[in-house]
Amino acid sequence: MQPNPTLDQLQVLVAVADTGSFSAAGRKLNRAQSVISYAIANLEAQLGLRLFEREGTREPTLTTEGKAMLTDARRMVGVLSDIRARAEGLTRGLEAELVIAVDVTTPSPALTTVLAAFEAEFPSVGLRLNVGTLGIVSEQLLSHGANLSIGGQPVAISDELVAVRIGDASMTPVAAPRHPLAAYKGRVPLSVVREHIQLVISDVSQMTKGKDFGVFAYRTWRMTDMSIKRDLILSGLGWGGLPTWMILEDVAAGRLAVLDLEPYPERPYQLHAFYRADSPPGPAASWLIERFKQELLKVCSTLPVVPQRGASAA
Known part of the structure:
Protein backbone atom coordinates (compact mmCIF):
# COMPACT_ATOMS: atom_id res chain seq x y z
CA MET A 1 0.00 0.00 0.00
CA GLN A 2 1.32 3.46 -0.94
CA PRO A 3 2.25 5.75 1.98
CA ASN A 4 -0.41 8.35 2.69
CA PRO A 5 0.97 11.07 5.01
CA THR A 6 -1.61 13.30 6.60
CA LEU A 7 -1.53 17.08 6.42
CA ASP A 8 -1.15 17.11 10.18
CA GLN A 9 2.04 15.04 9.95
CA LEU A 10 3.42 17.35 7.28
CA GLN A 11 2.65 20.38 9.45
CA VAL A 12 4.56 18.75 12.31
CA LEU A 13 7.53 18.07 9.99
CA VAL A 14 7.61 21.73 8.93
CA ALA A 15 7.28 22.92 12.53
CA VAL A 16 10.20 20.76 13.75
CA ALA A 17 12.38 21.90 10.84
CA ASP A 18 11.52 25.57 11.45
CA THR A 19 11.93 25.56 15.23
CA GLY A 20 14.89 23.15 15.43
CA SER A 21 13.51 20.82 18.11
CA PHE A 22 10.58 18.62 19.02
CA SER A 23 9.90 20.59 22.19
CA ALA A 24 9.87 23.95 20.38
CA ALA A 25 7.60 22.49 17.68
CA GLY A 26 5.28 21.30 20.45
CA ARG A 27 5.10 24.80 21.89
CA LYS A 28 4.44 26.29 18.48
CA LEU A 29 1.62 23.83 17.76
CA ASN A 30 0.40 23.76 21.36
CA ARG A 31 1.05 20.04 21.71
CA ALA A 32 3.07 17.83 24.01
CA GLN A 33 6.59 16.91 22.89
CA SER A 34 5.63 13.24 22.97
CA VAL A 35 2.83 13.90 20.44
CA ILE A 36 5.31 15.62 18.12
CA SER A 37 7.79 12.74 18.40
CA TYR A 38 5.02 10.21 17.75
CA ALA A 39 3.83 12.07 14.65
CA ILE A 40 7.34 12.18 13.17
CA ALA A 41 7.93 8.50 13.96
CA ASN A 42 4.69 7.55 12.23
CA LEU A 43 5.56 9.69 9.21
CA GLU A 44 8.97 8.06 8.91
CA ALA A 45 7.37 4.62 9.16
CA GLN A 46 4.83 5.40 6.45
CA LEU A 47 7.43 6.82 4.08
CA GLY A 48 10.08 4.23 4.89
CA LEU A 49 12.58 7.08 5.31
CA ARG A 50 14.59 8.50 8.17
CA LEU A 51 13.79 12.21 8.22
CA PHE A 52 15.83 13.30 11.25
CA GLU A 53 19.14 12.29 12.82
CA ARG A 54 18.58 12.01 16.53
CA GLU A 55 21.65 10.19 17.77
CA GLY A 56 24.79 12.09 18.71
CA THR A 57 23.14 15.52 18.39
CA ARG A 58 21.43 17.75 20.94
CA GLU A 59 18.69 18.64 18.50
CA PRO A 60 17.19 16.64 15.62
CA THR A 61 18.89 17.34 12.30
CA LEU A 62 17.25 16.82 8.92
CA THR A 63 18.72 13.98 6.86
CA THR A 64 19.21 14.34 3.11
CA GLU A 65 15.90 12.55 2.61
CA GLY A 66 14.28 14.78 5.21
CA LYS A 67 15.38 17.92 3.38
CA ALA A 68 13.90 16.60 0.16
CA MET A 69 10.60 15.76 1.83
CA LEU A 70 10.51 19.10 3.61
CA THR A 71 10.21 20.92 0.27
CA ASP A 72 7.10 18.91 -0.62
CA ALA A 73 5.71 19.31 2.90
CA ARG A 74 6.05 23.10 2.73
CA ARG A 75 4.20 23.14 -0.59
CA MET A 76 1.33 21.05 0.81
CA VAL A 77 1.09 23.13 3.97
CA GLY A 78 1.05 26.26 1.81
CA VAL A 79 -1.88 24.87 -0.18
CA LEU A 80 -3.69 24.17 3.09
CA SER A 81 -3.07 27.75 4.22
CA ASP A 82 -4.49 29.04 0.94
CA ILE A 83 -7.61 26.90 1.41
CA ARG A 84 -8.08 28.22 4.92
CA ALA A 85 -7.59 31.82 3.79
CA ARG A 86 -10.05 31.39 0.93
CA ALA A 87 -12.67 29.81 3.21
CA GLU A 88 -12.23 32.58 5.78
CA GLY A 89 -12.56 35.21 3.07
CA LEU A 90 -15.71 33.64 1.63
CA THR A 91 -17.37 33.57 5.05
CA ARG A 92 -16.92 37.36 5.31
CA GLY A 93 -18.05 38.04 1.75
CA LEU A 94 -14.65 38.18 0.05
CA GLU A 95 -14.82 37.41 -3.65
CA ALA A 96 -13.40 34.08 -4.81
CA GLU A 97 -12.38 35.65 -8.14
CA LEU A 98 -12.48 39.04 -9.82
CA VAL A 99 -12.74 39.67 -13.55
CA ILE A 100 -11.56 43.17 -14.45
CA ALA A 101 -11.99 44.78 -17.87
CA VAL A 102 -9.34 47.46 -18.43
CA ASP A 103 -9.27 50.01 -21.24
CA VAL A 104 -5.98 50.20 -23.15
CA THR A 105 -5.60 53.89 -22.25
CA THR A 106 -5.33 53.14 -18.51
CA PRO A 107 -1.80 54.06 -17.35
CA SER A 108 0.05 50.76 -17.10
CA PRO A 109 2.46 51.96 -14.34
CA ALA A 110 -0.54 52.50 -12.05
CA LEU A 111 -2.14 49.22 -13.14
CA THR A 112 1.03 47.23 -12.42
CA THR A 113 1.48 48.81 -8.99
CA VAL A 114 -2.16 48.25 -8.03
CA LEU A 115 -2.16 44.60 -9.07
CA ALA A 116 1.10 43.89 -7.22
CA ALA A 117 -0.42 45.36 -4.06
CA PHE A 118 -3.65 43.41 -4.70
CA GLU A 119 -1.76 40.10 -4.76
CA ALA A 120 -0.15 40.91 -1.43
CA GLU A 121 -3.46 42.03 0.12
CA PHE A 122 -5.75 39.31 -1.28
CA PRO A 123 -3.66 36.20 -2.05
CA SER A 124 -6.74 33.96 -2.01
CA VAL A 125 -8.68 35.94 -4.64
CA GLY A 126 -8.26 34.80 -8.24
CA LEU A 127 -7.89 37.48 -10.91
CA ARG A 128 -8.66 37.63 -14.61
CA LEU A 129 -7.63 40.72 -16.54
CA ASN A 130 -9.30 41.49 -19.85
CA VAL A 131 -7.77 44.40 -21.77
CA GLY A 132 -9.87 46.03 -24.48
CA THR A 133 -10.85 49.28 -26.16
CA LEU A 134 -13.81 51.61 -26.03
CA GLY A 135 -17.06 49.59 -26.09
CA ILE A 136 -15.46 46.26 -25.16
CA VAL A 137 -14.93 47.38 -21.57
CA SER A 138 -18.55 48.44 -21.11
CA GLU A 139 -19.85 45.47 -23.05
CA GLN A 140 -18.10 42.99 -20.77
CA LEU A 141 -19.59 44.62 -17.70
CA LEU A 142 -23.12 44.85 -19.10
CA SER A 143 -23.02 41.21 -20.24
CA HIS A 144 -21.87 40.04 -16.78
CA GLY A 145 -18.48 39.11 -18.26
CA ALA A 146 -16.62 41.28 -15.74
CA ASN A 147 -17.13 42.42 -12.15
CA LEU A 148 -15.34 45.73 -12.57
CA SER A 149 -14.09 47.86 -15.44
CA ILE A 150 -11.50 50.62 -15.57
CA GLY A 151 -11.46 53.22 -18.31
CA GLY A 152 -12.77 56.47 -19.67
CA GLN A 153 -16.38 57.53 -20.10
CA PRO A 154 -18.43 54.63 -21.53
CA VAL A 155 -19.53 55.00 -25.15
CA ALA A 156 -23.14 54.36 -24.12
CA ILE A 157 -24.56 55.77 -20.87
CA SER A 158 -26.58 53.16 -19.00
CA ASP A 159 -28.52 53.24 -15.74
CA GLU A 160 -27.20 49.74 -15.19
CA LEU A 161 -23.69 51.04 -14.53
CA VAL A 162 -22.31 52.98 -11.58
CA ALA A 163 -19.27 55.17 -12.27
CA VAL A 164 -16.65 56.16 -9.68
CA ARG A 165 -14.10 58.74 -10.80
CA ILE A 166 -10.60 57.48 -10.02
CA GLY A 167 -8.29 59.84 -11.90
CA ASP A 168 -7.43 61.78 -15.03
CA TYR A 269 -10.21 62.58 -20.18
CA GLN A 270 -11.43 61.24 -16.87
CA LEU A 271 -10.79 57.70 -15.72
CA HIS A 272 -13.54 55.82 -13.93
CA ALA A 273 -14.14 52.51 -12.26
CA PHE A 274 -17.48 51.03 -13.31
CA TYR A 275 -19.59 48.29 -11.79
CA ARG A 276 -23.13 47.04 -12.27
CA ALA A 277 -25.75 48.70 -10.07
CA ASP A 278 -27.21 45.28 -9.28
CA SER A 279 -23.79 43.84 -8.33
CA PRO A 280 -22.03 46.27 -5.96
CA PRO A 281 -18.32 45.60 -5.37
CA GLY A 282 -17.25 43.26 -2.59
CA PRO A 283 -14.27 43.83 -0.28
CA ALA A 284 -11.57 43.07 -2.88
CA ALA A 285 -13.20 45.09 -5.69
CA SER A 286 -13.82 48.03 -3.33
CA TRP A 287 -10.17 47.92 -2.28
CA LEU A 288 -9.10 47.96 -5.94
CA ILE A 289 -11.17 51.07 -6.67
CA GLU A 290 -9.65 52.98 -3.77
CA ARG A 291 -6.11 51.84 -4.60
CA PHE A 292 -6.53 52.92 -8.22
CA LYS A 293 -7.49 56.40 -6.97
CA GLN A 294 -4.25 56.59 -4.96
CA GLU A 295 -1.95 55.30 -7.68
CA LEU A 296 -3.47 57.33 -10.52
CA LEU A 297 -3.13 60.47 -8.42
CA LYS A 298 0.58 59.67 -7.98
CA VAL A 299 1.08 59.01 -11.69
CA CYS A 300 -0.73 62.16 -12.79
CA SER A 301 1.05 64.35 -10.26
CA THR A 302 4.47 63.20 -11.46
CA LEU A 303 3.85 63.51 -15.21
CA PRO A 304 5.76 66.45 -16.71
CA VAL A 305 3.98 68.75 -19.15
CA VAL A 306 4.48 67.59 -22.73
CA PRO A 307 5.76 70.55 -24.78
CA GLN A 308 3.47 71.73 -27.56
CA ARG A 309 5.16 72.72 -30.83
CA GLY A 310 2.76 75.56 -31.37
CA ALA A 311 3.58 77.16 -28.03
CA SER A 312 7.33 77.06 -28.67
CA ALA A 313 7.00 78.41 -32.22
CA ALA A 314 4.72 81.29 -31.27
Whole structure:
Protein backbone atom coordinates (compact mmCIF):
# COMPACT_ATOMS: atom_id res chain seq x y z
CA MET A 1 0.00 0.00 0.00
CA GLN A 2 1.32 3.46 -0.94
CA PRO A 3 2.25 5.75 1.98
CA ASN A 4 -0.41 8.35 2.69
CA PRO A 5 0.97 11.07 5.01
CA THR A 6 -1.61 13.30 6.60
CA LEU A 7 -1.53 17.08 6.42
CA ASP A 8 -1.15 17.11 10.18
CA GLN A 9 2.04 15.04 9.95
CA LEU A 10 3.42 17.35 7.28
CA GLN A 11 2.65 20.38 9.45
CA VAL A 12 4.56 18.75 12.31
CA LEU A 13 7.53 18.07 9.99
CA VAL A 14 7.61 21.73 8.93
CA ALA A 15 7.28 22.92 12.53
CA VAL A 16 10.20 20.76 13.75
CA ALA A 17 12.38 21.90 10.84
CA ASP A 18 11.52 25.57 11.45
CA THR A 19 11.93 25.56 15.23
CA GLY A 20 14.89 23.15 15.43
CA SER A 21 13.51 20.82 18.11
CA PHE A 22 10.58 18.62 19.02
CA SER A 23 9.90 20.59 22.19
CA ALA A 24 9.87 23.95 20.38
CA ALA A 25 7.60 22.49 17.68
CA GLY A 26 5.28 21.30 20.45
CA ARG A 27 5.10 24.80 21.89
CA LYS A 28 4.44 26.29 18.48
CA LEU A 29 1.62 23.83 17.76
CA ASN A 30 0.40 23.76 21.36
CA ARG A 31 1.05 20.04 21.71
CA ALA A 32 3.07 17.83 24.01
CA GLN A 33 6.59 16.91 22.89
CA SER A 34 5.63 13.24 22.97
CA VAL A 35 2.83 13.90 20.44
CA ILE A 36 5.31 15.62 18.12
CA SER A 37 7.79 12.74 18.40
CA TYR A 38 5.02 10.21 17.75
CA ALA A 39 3.83 12.07 14.65
CA ILE A 40 7.34 12.18 13.17
CA ALA A 41 7.93 8.50 13.96
CA ASN A 42 4.69 7.55 12.23
CA LEU A 43 5.56 9.69 9.21
CA GLU A 44 8.97 8.06 8.91
CA ALA A 45 7.37 4.62 9.16
CA GLN A 46 4.83 5.40 6.45
CA LEU A 47 7.43 6.82 4.08
CA GLY A 48 10.08 4.23 4.89
CA LEU A 49 12.58 7.08 5.31
CA ARG A 50 14.59 8.50 8.17
CA LEU A 51 13.79 12.21 8.22
CA PHE A 52 15.83 13.30 11.25
CA GLU A 53 19.14 12.29 12.82
CA ARG A 54 18.58 12.01 16.53
CA GLU A 55 21.65 10.19 17.77
CA GLY A 56 24.79 12.09 18.71
CA THR A 57 23.14 15.52 18.39
CA ARG A 58 21.43 17.75 20.94
CA GLU A 59 18.69 18.64 18.50
CA PRO A 60 17.19 16.64 15.62
CA THR A 61 18.89 17.34 12.30
CA LEU A 62 17.25 16.82 8.92
CA THR A 63 18.72 13.98 6.86
CA THR A 64 19.21 14.34 3.11
CA GLU A 65 15.90 12.55 2.61
CA GLY A 66 14.28 14.78 5.21
CA LYS A 67 15.38 17.92 3.38
CA ALA A 68 13.90 16.60 0.16
CA MET A 69 10.60 15.76 1.83
CA LEU A 70 10.51 19.10 3.61
CA THR A 71 10.21 20.92 0.27
CA ASP A 72 7.10 18.91 -0.62
CA ALA A 73 5.71 19.31 2.90
CA ARG A 74 6.05 23.10 2.73
CA ARG A 75 4.20 23.14 -0.59
CA MET A 76 1.33 21.05 0.81
CA VAL A 77 1.09 23.13 3.97
CA GLY A 78 1.05 26.26 1.81
CA VAL A 79 -1.88 24.87 -0.18
CA LEU A 80 -3.69 24.17 3.09
CA SER A 81 -3.07 27.75 4.22
CA ASP A 82 -4.49 29.04 0.94
CA ILE A 83 -7.61 26.90 1.41
CA ARG A 84 -8.08 28.22 4.92
CA ALA A 85 -7.59 31.82 3.79
CA ARG A 86 -10.05 31.39 0.93
CA ALA A 87 -12.67 29.81 3.21
CA GLU A 88 -12.23 32.58 5.78
CA GLY A 89 -12.56 35.21 3.07
CA LEU A 90 -15.71 33.64 1.63
CA THR A 91 -17.37 33.57 5.05
CA ARG A 92 -16.92 37.36 5.31
CA GLY A 93 -18.05 38.04 1.75
CA LEU A 94 -14.65 38.18 0.05
CA GLU A 95 -14.82 37.41 -3.65
CA ALA A 96 -13.40 34.08 -4.81
CA GLU A 97 -12.38 35.65 -8.14
CA LEU A 98 -12.48 39.04 -9.82
CA VAL A 99 -12.74 39.67 -13.55
CA ILE A 100 -11.56 43.17 -14.45
CA ALA A 101 -11.99 44.78 -17.87
CA VAL A 102 -9.34 47.46 -18.43
CA ASP A 103 -9.27 50.01 -21.24
CA VAL A 104 -5.98 50.20 -23.15
CA THR A 105 -5.60 53.89 -22.25
CA THR A 106 -5.33 53.14 -18.51
CA PRO A 107 -1.80 54.06 -17.35
CA SER A 108 0.05 50.76 -17.10
CA PRO A 109 2.46 51.96 -14.34
CA ALA A 110 -0.54 52.50 -12.05
CA LEU A 111 -2.14 49.22 -13.14
CA THR A 112 1.03 47.23 -12.42
CA THR A 113 1.48 48.81 -8.99
CA VAL A 114 -2.16 48.25 -8.03
CA LEU A 115 -2.16 44.60 -9.07
CA ALA A 116 1.10 43.89 -7.22
CA ALA A 117 -0.42 45.36 -4.06
CA PHE A 118 -3.65 43.41 -4.70
CA GLU A 119 -1.76 40.10 -4.76
CA ALA A 120 -0.15 40.91 -1.43
CA GLU A 121 -3.46 42.03 0.12
CA PHE A 122 -5.75 39.31 -1.28
CA PRO A 123 -3.66 36.20 -2.05
CA SER A 124 -6.74 33.96 -2.01
CA VAL A 125 -8.68 35.94 -4.64
CA GLY A 126 -8.26 34.80 -8.24
CA LEU A 127 -7.89 37.48 -10.91
CA ARG A 128 -8.66 37.63 -14.61
CA LEU A 129 -7.63 40.72 -16.54
CA ASN A 130 -9.30 41.49 -19.85
CA VAL A 131 -7.77 44.40 -21.77
CA GLY A 132 -9.87 46.03 -24.48
CA THR A 133 -10.85 49.28 -26.16
CA LEU A 134 -13.81 51.61 -26.03
CA GLY A 135 -17.06 49.59 -26.09
CA ILE A 136 -15.46 46.26 -25.16
CA VAL A 137 -14.93 47.38 -21.57
CA SER A 138 -18.55 48.44 -21.11
CA GLU A 139 -19.85 45.47 -23.05
CA GLN A 140 -18.10 42.99 -20.77
CA LEU A 141 -19.59 44.62 -17.70
CA LEU A 142 -23.12 44.85 -19.10
CA SER A 143 -23.02 41.21 -20.24
CA HIS A 144 -21.87 40.04 -16.78
CA GLY A 145 -18.48 39.11 -18.26
CA ALA A 146 -16.62 41.28 -15.74
CA ASN A 147 -17.13 42.42 -12.15
CA LEU A 148 -15.34 45.73 -12.57
CA SER A 149 -14.09 47.86 -15.44
CA ILE A 150 -11.50 50.62 -15.57
CA GLY A 151 -11.46 53.22 -18.31
CA GLY A 152 -12.77 56.47 -19.67
CA GLN A 153 -16.38 57.53 -20.10
CA PRO A 154 -18.43 54.63 -21.53
CA VAL A 155 -19.53 55.00 -25.15
CA ALA A 156 -23.14 54.36 -24.12
CA ILE A 157 -24.56 55.77 -20.87
CA SER A 158 -26.58 53.16 -19.00
CA ASP A 159 -28.52 53.24 -15.74
CA GLU A 160 -27.20 49.74 -15.19
CA LEU A 161 -23.69 51.04 -14.53
CA VAL A 162 -22.31 52.98 -11.58
CA ALA A 163 -19.27 55.17 -12.27
CA VAL A 164 -16.65 56.16 -9.68
CA ARG A 165 -14.10 58.74 -10.80
CA ILE A 166 -10.60 57.48 -10.02
CA GLY A 167 -8.29 59.84 -11.90
CA ASP A 168 -7.43 61.78 -15.03
CA ALA A 169 -5.37 61.15 -18.14
CA SER A 170 -4.91 62.59 -21.61
CA MET A 171 -4.22 61.69 -25.24
CA THR A 172 -1.54 63.53 -27.20
CA PRO A 173 -1.16 63.56 -31.02
CA VAL A 174 2.32 62.45 -32.06
CA ALA A 175 4.37 61.33 -35.05
CA ALA A 176 7.93 60.32 -35.82
CA PRO A 177 10.23 63.36 -36.14
CA ARG A 178 10.72 62.71 -39.85
CA HIS A 179 6.95 62.62 -40.53
CA PRO A 180 5.69 65.56 -42.66
CA LEU A 181 3.29 66.69 -39.92
CA ALA A 182 6.18 66.93 -37.45
CA ALA A 183 8.10 69.18 -39.86
CA TYR A 184 5.15 71.47 -40.58
CA LYS A 185 5.76 75.09 -39.54
CA GLY A 186 3.09 76.37 -37.17
CA ARG A 187 -0.28 74.87 -36.31
CA VAL A 188 -1.33 72.19 -38.82
CA PRO A 189 -4.74 72.92 -40.37
CA LEU A 190 -7.40 70.25 -40.81
CA SER A 191 -6.94 70.26 -44.59
CA VAL A 192 -3.33 69.12 -44.18
CA VAL A 193 -4.05 66.65 -41.36
CA ARG A 194 -6.57 64.87 -43.56
CA GLU A 195 -3.96 64.05 -46.18
CA HIS A 196 -1.83 61.83 -43.91
CA ILE A 197 -2.57 58.33 -42.66
CA GLN A 198 -4.04 58.36 -39.17
CA LEU A 199 -3.48 55.33 -36.97
CA VAL A 200 -6.64 54.59 -35.01
CA ILE A 201 -7.55 52.18 -32.23
CA SER A 202 -10.48 50.13 -33.44
CA ASP A 203 -13.26 48.70 -31.30
CA VAL A 204 -14.52 45.22 -32.20
CA SER A 205 -17.59 45.46 -29.95
CA GLN A 206 -21.06 46.24 -31.29
CA MET A 207 -21.43 49.25 -28.99
CA THR A 208 -19.49 51.61 -31.27
CA LYS A 209 -20.45 50.09 -34.61
CA GLY A 210 -20.59 52.86 -37.22
CA LYS A 211 -19.04 55.42 -34.86
CA ASP A 212 -15.65 57.14 -34.99
CA PHE A 213 -13.97 59.17 -32.25
CA GLY A 214 -11.29 61.73 -33.07
CA VAL A 215 -10.80 60.52 -36.65
CA PHE A 216 -9.89 63.28 -39.12
CA ALA A 217 -7.82 61.73 -41.93
CA TYR A 218 -9.19 60.44 -45.21
CA ARG A 219 -7.03 57.33 -44.86
CA THR A 220 -6.89 55.35 -41.62
CA TRP A 221 -5.12 52.24 -40.45
CA ARG A 222 -6.97 50.53 -37.62
CA MET A 223 -5.79 48.16 -34.92
CA THR A 224 -6.90 46.97 -31.47
CA ASP A 225 -3.54 47.12 -29.69
CA MET A 226 -2.11 50.39 -28.32
CA SER A 227 1.46 49.08 -28.27
CA ILE A 228 1.26 48.18 -31.97
CA LYS A 229 -0.11 51.65 -32.69
CA ARG A 230 2.85 53.21 -30.88
CA ASP A 231 5.32 51.03 -32.82
CA LEU A 232 3.76 52.01 -36.15
CA ILE A 233 3.88 55.70 -35.25
CA LEU A 234 7.53 55.33 -34.25
CA SER A 235 8.22 53.74 -37.64
CA GLY A 236 6.85 56.81 -39.41
CA LEU A 237 3.93 55.01 -41.08
CA GLY A 238 1.35 57.43 -39.75
CA TRP A 239 0.32 59.78 -36.95
CA GLY A 240 -2.09 59.28 -34.09
CA GLY A 241 -3.02 60.01 -30.52
CA LEU A 242 -1.33 58.09 -27.71
CA PRO A 243 -1.84 58.23 -23.95
CA THR A 244 0.42 60.98 -22.62
CA TRP A 245 1.94 58.70 -19.97
CA MET A 246 3.03 56.33 -22.75
CA ILE A 247 4.97 58.85 -24.87
CA LEU A 248 7.01 60.78 -22.29
CA GLU A 249 10.26 58.84 -22.72
CA ASP A 250 9.89 58.76 -26.52
CA VAL A 251 9.39 62.53 -26.67
CA ALA A 252 12.30 63.18 -24.30
CA ALA A 253 14.57 60.91 -26.37
CA GLY A 254 13.51 62.49 -29.66
CA ARG A 255 11.85 59.34 -30.98
CA LEU A 256 8.44 61.03 -31.15
CA ALA A 257 7.38 64.61 -31.82
CA VAL A 258 4.28 66.18 -30.29
CA LEU A 259 2.03 67.57 -33.05
CA ASP A 260 0.24 70.90 -32.95
CA LEU A 261 -2.92 70.01 -34.89
CA GLU A 262 -5.82 72.40 -35.36
CA PRO A 263 -8.49 69.66 -35.06
CA TYR A 264 -6.71 67.52 -32.45
CA PRO A 265 -5.19 69.27 -29.41
CA GLU A 266 -4.09 67.27 -26.39
CA ARG A 267 -7.28 65.65 -25.11
CA PRO A 268 -7.82 65.27 -21.35
CA TYR A 269 -10.21 62.58 -20.18
CA GLN A 270 -11.43 61.24 -16.87
CA LEU A 271 -10.79 57.70 -15.72
CA HIS A 272 -13.54 55.82 -13.93
CA ALA A 273 -14.14 52.51 -12.26
CA PHE A 274 -17.48 51.03 -13.31
CA TYR A 275 -19.59 48.29 -11.79
CA ARG A 276 -23.13 47.04 -12.27
CA ALA A 277 -25.75 48.70 -10.07
CA ASP A 278 -27.21 45.28 -9.28
CA SER A 279 -23.79 43.84 -8.33
CA PRO A 280 -22.03 46.27 -5.96
CA PRO A 281 -18.32 45.60 -5.37
CA GLY A 282 -17.25 43.26 -2.59
CA PRO A 283 -14.27 43.83 -0.28
CA ALA A 284 -11.57 43.07 -2.88
CA ALA A 285 -13.20 45.09 -5.69
CA SER A 286 -13.82 48.03 -3.33
CA TRP A 287 -10.17 47.92 -2.28
CA LEU A 288 -9.10 47.96 -5.94
CA ILE A 289 -11.17 51.07 -6.67
CA GLU A 290 -9.65 52.98 -3.77
CA ARG A 291 -6.11 51.84 -4.60
CA PHE A 292 -6.53 52.92 -8.22
CA LYS A 293 -7.49 56.40 -6.97
CA GLN A 294 -4.25 56.59 -4.96
CA GLU A 295 -1.95 55.30 -7.68
CA LEU A 296 -3.47 57.33 -10.52
CA LEU A 297 -3.13 60.47 -8.42
CA LYS A 298 0.58 59.67 -7.98
CA VAL A 299 1.08 59.01 -11.69
CA CYS A 300 -0.73 62.16 -12.79
CA SER A 301 1.05 64.35 -10.26
CA THR A 302 4.47 63.20 -11.46
CA LEU A 303 3.85 63.51 -15.21
CA PRO A 304 5.76 66.45 -16.71
CA VAL A 305 3.98 68.75 -19.15
CA VAL A 306 4.48 67.59 -22.73
CA PRO A 307 5.76 70.55 -24.78
CA GLN A 308 3.47 71.73 -27.56
CA ARG A 309 5.16 72.72 -30.83
CA GLY A 310 2.76 75.56 -31.37
CA ALA A 311 3.58 77.16 -28.03
CA SER A 312 7.33 77.06 -28.67
CA ALA A 313 7.00 78.41 -32.22
CA ALA A 314 4.72 81.29 -31.27
